[in-house]
Amino acid sequence: MEEKPITDIDPALIFPGPIALVAGPGSGKTSRLALRIKHLVVERKVDPATIAVITFTREAARNMKQRLTPPAKAGMPDVTLFKALRTWLGDRSDNVAFRELLVSVCDSGALDIPTSMAKKTENKQAREKALEKISQLWTATFNSVSLYESLKAAKGDSLLSKLNTIVDELEQATSGTPTDLAKHTFIALKPWSSADRMLKVLATLLSDYQQSQDGDSRVVRIMTMRNSKGLEARTVFVVGLDEGVFPSSVQGTSEFEEEARLFYVSMMRAKESLHLFHARTRSGGRTFKADSFALRKSVFLTGLPADHCEEKYHKSLSKTAAK
DSSP states (O other): OOOOOOOHOOOOGGGOOOOOOOOESSHHHHHHHHHHHHHHIIIIIOGGGGGEEEEHHHHHHHHHHHHHHOOTTTTTOOOOHHHHHHHHOHHHHHHHHHHHHHHHHHHHTOOOOOTTTTOOOOOOOHHHHHHHHHHHGGGGGGOOOOHHHHHHHOOOOOHHHHHHHHHHHHHTTTTTHHHHHHHHHHHHHHSSSSSSHHHOOOOHHHHHHHHHHHTTOOEEEEEETTGGTTTOOEEEEEEEOOOTSOOOOTTTTTHHHHHHHHHHHHHHHHHEEEEEEEBBBBBTSSSTTTTTBBBOBBBHHHOOGGGOOOOOOOOOHHHHOOO
């Protein structure tokens, strides 16, 4: 799609009131939502700090974050990786932080595990087999053993032995100089593809830090429903409201009640306008028609009072661009 001013892409994106995005898989839902947010910030001068985007999964949150990340920050490694490294080095029993490190090592290429973008069947199977083997380390944690201790106790497997070696190098580097730690961290986790990329990212991080010290809070917050508790924003977007996705549990169960509570919490984050998103179809999603990718609306949406809602349908962004 050729570059156009934000206001020329879709009239629905500049609608002054609330909107609901209903579309199929690959139709540009995330792109449209990102454009709507950019329109509010760029064209209408809405303070980004007053906007919150709430998703049901971390993957969806990361996807939205990538859409809203300025080009200068593209390719920047997830800051949570370095937070996890620091947390784990301070407490070897922190399973959550250690898991973040294991995921990063697996995706870095240091273990020769195919990436999550692998297309060939044999590569996908090799990745699944490797990750399944590593996931078995969690079994020992049921007996009050940390994930780190479970890895250290693993014997006789080349993959786990190589993973152990990488972790040992990170540990040993902490007793040396900052240069030693940086060297081993970059080898094990490979957060940047080149020295030039590293310098650009570090410059951006330092600039962002300086702006935060100067009181610059012009950012859009992206989070899961659970993490939105206690926060507020003038405009809130909640995505993924498809039956079988959210809620994913059966009515009458404690899990369903918990999801209903999370939905209520996410809606109450909005101070002025609330936007709820449902996909009409989703490839590979849970569906209610045989041989179809059609989705039902979340039962939470059907329970909302009609006189307080305005439903809008958005055509596929990809189809619009193809015309």
